[in-house]
Structure formats: structure tokens, C-alpha cells
Amino acid sequence: MLHKGKLHAALNLKRGQFSLYDGSYGEQLATYRQALETLYLRYKSSAQLEHDLPPNDSGMPIAGARPSIEFDRWLVDAPHSSYHGPRIAFGREFHNHEQMRLWAECIEGVTTVAVDGSQLLPWRDASIPVALVQVGFFVNPHMHGRPYTKDVRMEVLAPEEIMEEARAEATDPDSYPYSDMQVTLRRHLLEIETLCSQMEQCARERRPQDPVYSPVVFFDGSLVVSFALTMPNPYRERYIGAAVSLLRASEQLRVPLIGYIDTSYARDIITMLRRLDGTQQHPVLRETKKIHDSLLWQGKLSWGDRTPAMICARNDILDSYGSYRDSIAFCYLQTTSQRPPARLEFPRWLVDEGLLEPVMDVVRAEVTAGSGYPYAIETADAVSVITMQDRSEFYAYFQQFMERQNVRFTFSNKSISKGRRR
Numbered sequence: 223m224l225h226k227g228k229l230h231a232a233l234n235l236k237r238g239q240f241s242l243y244d245g246s247y248g249e250q251l252a253t254y255r256q257a258l259e260t261l262y263l264r265y266k267s268s269a270q271l272e273h274d275l276p277p278n279d280s281g282m283p284i285a286g287a288r289p290s291i292e293f294d295r296w297l298v299d300a301p302h303s304s305y306h307g308p309r310i311a312f313g314r315e316f317h318n319h320e321q322m323r324l325w326a327e328c329i330e331g332v333t334t335v336a337v338d339g340s341q342l343l344p345w346r347d348a349s350i351p352v353a354l355v356q357v358g359f360f361v362n363p364h365m366h367g368r369p370y371t372k373d374v375r376m377e378v379l380a381p382e383e384i385m386e387e388a389r390a391e392a393t394d395p396d397s398y399p400y401s402d403m404q405v406t407l408r409r410h411l412l413e414i415e416t417l418c419s420q421m422e423q424c425a426r427e428r429r430p431q432d433p434v435y436s437p438v439v440f441f442d443g444s445l446v447v448s449f450a451l452t453m454p455n456p457y458r459e460r461y462i463g464a465a466v467s468l469l470r471a472s473e474q475l476r477v478p479l480i481g482y483i484d485t486s487y488a489r490d491i492i493t494m495l496r497r498l499d500g501t502q503q504h505p506v507l508r509e510t511k512k513i514h515d516s517l518l519w520q521g522k523l524s525w526g527d528r529t530p531a532m533i534c535a536r537n538d539i540l541d542s543y544g545s546y547r548d549s550i551a552f553c554y555l556q557t558t559s560q561r562p563p564a565r566l567e568f569p570r571w572l573v574d575e576g577l578l579e580p581v582m583d584v585v586r587a588e589v590t591a592g593s594g595y596p597y598a599i600e601t602a603d604a605v606s607v608i609t610m611q612d613r614s615e616f617y618a619y620f621q622q623f624m625e626r627q628n629v630r631f632t633f634s635n636k637s638i639s640k641g642r643r644r
Contacts, residue, residue: 246512247512247513250508250510250512250513251512251513251517251518253506253507253508254492254495254507254510254513254518255307255518257495257498257499257506257507258307258308258491258495258518259305259306259307260306261307261308261498262296262297262300262301262306264498265297266297267294267297268289268290268291268293268294268297271289271293271498272288272289274497274498274501275288275494275497275498275535276497278535278537278547278548282537283497284493284497284535284536284537284538285493285494285497285535285537286489286490286491286492286493286494286495286496286497286535286536287490287491287493287494287532287533287534287535287552288494288532288533288535288548289530289532289533290530290531290532290533290551290570290573291573291574292310292530292531292573292578293308293530293532295310295530296308296309296310296530305522307518307519307522308529308530309519309522309523309527309528309529309530310527310528310529310530311524311527312524312525312526312527312528312586314526315524316525322590323590323591325587325590326586326587326590326591327587328583328587329364329583329584329587329588330364330365331363331364331365331432331433331436332364332432332433332435332436332437332438332584333361333362333363333364333424333432333436333437333438334361334362334364334437334438334439334440334584334588334598335359335360335361335362335417335420335421335424335437335438335439335440335598336359336360336439336440336441336442336596336598336599336601336602337357337358337359337360337413337416337417337420337440337441337442337602337606338357338358338413338442338599338602338603338605338606339355339356339357339358339409339410339412339413339606340355340356340358340409340606340607340608341353341354341355341356341405341406341409341608342354342355342405342608342612342613342616343402343405344384344400344402344405345617345633347633348617348631348632348633349630349631349632349633350381350624350629350631351381351384351400352378352379352380352381352620353378353379353383353384353404353405353408354376354377354378354379354608354616355376355377355379355405355408355409355412356374356375356376356377356606356608357374357375357376357409357412357413357416357606358372358373358374358602358603358604358605358606358607359371359372359373359374359375359416359417359420359602359605360372360598360601360602360605361420361424361437362598362601372601372605373605374605374606375412375416377408377412379404379405379408381400383404383408384400384401384404384405385399385400385401385404386399386400386401386403386404403453403457407457407460407461410461410464411460411464413441414464414465414467414468417439417441417468418467418468418471420439421437421439421471421472421475421477421479422471422475424437424439424477425437425475425476425477433580434476434577435478435577435580435581435584437477437478438477438478438480438581438584438585439472439477439478439479439480440480440482440588440596440598440599440602441468441479441480441481441482442482442599442602442603443481443482443483444481444483444488444565444567445465445468445469445479445481445550445567445568446465446534446536446539446540446550446567447461447462447464447465447539448536448538448539449461450462450539451538451539458542459542462539462542462543465543466543466544466546469543469546469549469550469569470546472569472571473549473569473571478568478569478572478577478581478584479568479569480566480567480568480581480585481566481567481568482564482565482566482585482596482599483564483565483566483567484564484595485562485564486514486515486516486554486564486565487514488514488515488516488552488565489513489514489515490515490532490534490535490536490552491515491518491532492510492513492514492515492518493536494532494535495507496509515554515565516554516562516563516564516565517562519554519556519562519563520561520562520563523554523556523563524556525556525557525558525559526555526556526586527555527556528553528554528555528556528563528566528582529553529554529555529563530553531551531552531553531568531573531578532551532552532553533548533550533551533570534550534551534552534567535548548570549569549570549571550567550568550569550570551567551568551569551570551572551573552565552566552567552568553565553566554566555582555585555586555589557586557589557594557595558594566582566585568581617633
């Protein structure tokens with residue numbers, strides 16, 4: 223139970239620190255926005271900007287982001303725009319949601335695919351460790367007479383499949399040798415496997431009259447697995463391998479892939495601006511952890527506007543992507559009126575082959591149907607989600623299953639009591 227009276231007093235004790243943070247944050251954000259919105263004055267081509275960035279070599283400073291061919295397109299429009307920051311305007315206005323939904327019918331005949339996953343982690347208080355991963359997928363042809371598909375792939379993980387080898391060998395008798403990381407990794411791999419399988423199936427079923435950018439597949443998350451950088455092997459290698467396999471499938475099958483990050487804390491543009499600032503005689507941008515890319519455009523874009531595609535150049539985890547090191551592009555798309563834009567990541571070949579804009583229209587249409595979030599991902603999530611009630615039913619079923627095998631399965635009364643209260 224939260225004691226609101228004591229909470230009010232505790233917050234009052236720290237109000238000065240919150241005000242100081244807000245003032246510093248506002249000042250730094252304004253400085254970085256100024257640097258972004260004056261890029262067009264300093265650079266007349268992407269080649270000039272590229273010249274001022276450090277090369278993609280190990281041991282060199284990270285560039286953060288590099289310009290794509292869309293950067294030059296923006297430079298032509300920037301001097302004539304009311305907003306001089308990097309922006310590709312959507313160019314349409316809607317007076318109500320009905321008009322927006324009518325426009326979103328442009329998705330007719332374009333198949334969209336999405337996957338999402340859930341998991342049940344091993345329960346410490348259970349006598350037999352067991353875990354469950356479930357991946358839902360949604361395939362929508364957006365055509366009368368062609369039904370959509372909702373289904374799941376499920377996998378039960380036995381004790382040896384969730385054991386952490388390093389921890390199993392630990393001398394601490396109280397250590398728990400079963401790893402949540404193993405379960406999370408298996409769920410991630412099953413999501414990638416399912417998405418690649420659906421891409422192959424859709425590519426086989428592609429008809430001559432289908433748009434060249436159909437299907438469009440959605441992955442709920444980043445294609446740049448920087449979160450795995452600090453993980454020990456084999457975790458790091460397996461996350462990288464899965465990301466590369468997804469990029470390879472998209473490229474070889476010519477199936478557009480969108481990694482959708484609704485709330486992104488990526489700092490690729492921030493890093494790029496810092497590197498460019500260092501080439502000036504009097505640098506003004508200070509190192510900051512408070513600002514991330516999407517905040518640079520908050521309040522500056524209308525619905526449907528996006529930023530020019532840039533090439534991700536972090537030089538950290540991407541060094542392990544092999545031939546796909548420079549193959550991930552990204553942009554920011556305004557999907558709601560109140561929040562910062564969402565980050566979209568996609569294979570570079572979409573930009574190079576001129577397919578990005580029609581694919582962005584598919585994303586906009588999906589966001590319209592999902593009221594600010596892609597409907598395809600939203601539906602896949604609803605299919606895959608495992609609720610607290612599902613957890614209880616799973617353990618009850620598992621207990622019955624084990625008893626039929628003449629194996630006793632128990633869990634603590636304390637855990638049952640907590641489950642009832644929360």
C-alpha cells in the first residue's frame with residue numbers, strides 16, 4: 223500500500239534536484255536541436271557530411287549515424303521549409319479520423335506480417351524447473367476473399383534446457399542454476415525463426431499482381447542488438463546470429479522488414495552531432511546522457527512526417543554483423559500528436575532501391591488501424607500474451623501431467639498466497 227502523505231513529504235525533499243535536472247535538460251536539448259536544424263547551412267551534400275565523420279574502423283570514434291541518399295533529398299528542401307531540421311513531410315492533412323482511415327485503405331492488397339512473444343520463467347519455488355515460450359504471429363493479406371491467419375508456436379523448456387552452465391558449476395550451494403536469460407534468448411530465437419519462416423512462405427505465395435513491396439513484415443524491437451554487447455557468450459553470438467539471419471532473409475527474399483521501436487532511447491544522431499561539432503573551431507555540444515534522438519524532433523513533426531533515412535554506425539555490436547555491418551538504416555516517424563516519434567529500423571536495400579516511401583505508407587496505415595501503434599504488432603501481441611491466469615493454469619496442467627508420469631510436482635504455499643494477492 224502506498225502512503226500518499228509520506229510520498230508527498232518525500233517528494234518535497236527532492237524538488238530542488240528535480241528542478242535543477244529539468245533546467246539542465248532543457249538547455250542541452252535546445253543546444254542539440256540548434257545543431258540539428260542548422261546542418262543544412264554547414265553541409266551542401268551528404269559527401270561533405272561524410273567527410274567530417276570518423277571512418278568505420280575499429281579503434282576509431284563511433285560516428286553514430288551516416289547519411290543515406292535521402293539526406294541529399296532533404297538538403298534540397300531544407301532552405302524552403304518552415305522547419306529546417308531533417309524532415310520528409312507526409313504532405314497530407316486529415317480533418318478527422320474517418321478521413322485518415324479512408325486514406326489507410328491504400329494498404330489494400332498488401333500483406334502484413336508480425337510476430338511477438340511471451341514467456342513463463344522458471345519458478346524457484348517449484349520442485350521441477352520448467353519454462354514456457356509462446357510466439358504469436360498475424361498474417362493479414364488485406365484483401366477480400368483472402369483470410370488472415372492468427373496462430374502461435376509454443377515450446378516447453380525442460381530443466382536441462384534452462385540450466386546456466388557457469389552457474390551450475392558454482393560452489394555456492396544456495397545458487398539457483400536455472401537461467402532467465404536462457405528462456406528470454408529462446409523466446410527471441412523463436413520469434414526470429416517464426417518471422418523468417420513466414421517471410422519465406424509469403425515470398426513463395428507472392429503473386430505477379432502484388433505490389434513489389436508486399437509483404438511488409440514487422441519485428442517488435444531493434445535490429446541492432448546493442449543490448450547483447452555486455453552479455454557473455456554464447457548469448458551475444460546467438461543474438462547477433464539471429465539478427466543477421468533476419469537481415470539476410472529480408473535481402474534474399476526481397477521482403478521489406480521493419481523493426482518498430484515505439485519508445486526509443488537510441489542516441490545515434492546525438493553521437494553524430496557531437497562528432498560533427500568536434501570539427502568546428504569552437505565546439506558547443508557537451509556530452510549528455512539526458513537526451514536521446516527522438517526528443518530532437520518532439521513537437522517539430524506533423525502526423526505522418528518522418529526523418530530522412532540514416533545508416534546506423536555504432537561500431538560496437540555492428541562490428542560483429544560481418545557483411546551486414548553497414549546494412550541497417552533508420553528513421554523517426556511521427557505516429558501520434560503528443561509523444562516523440564517512433565524509431566523505425568530497416569535493411570538498407572529498401573533505401574537504395576527506392577522502396578522506403580511506399581513501405582512507410584504501409585506503416586502509417588497500420589498505425590492508423592492501431593490508433594498510434596501498428597495493428598499487426600498489436601494483434602500478434604494479443605495472440606501471444608500469457609496472463610497470470612494462464613500461468614496458474616499452466617502449472618495446474620503441468621502438475622497433472624507429471625502425476626500421470628508418476629512424478630510428484632510441488633510448489634510452496636507462500637508462492638500460492640502471493641499469487642492470490644497480486
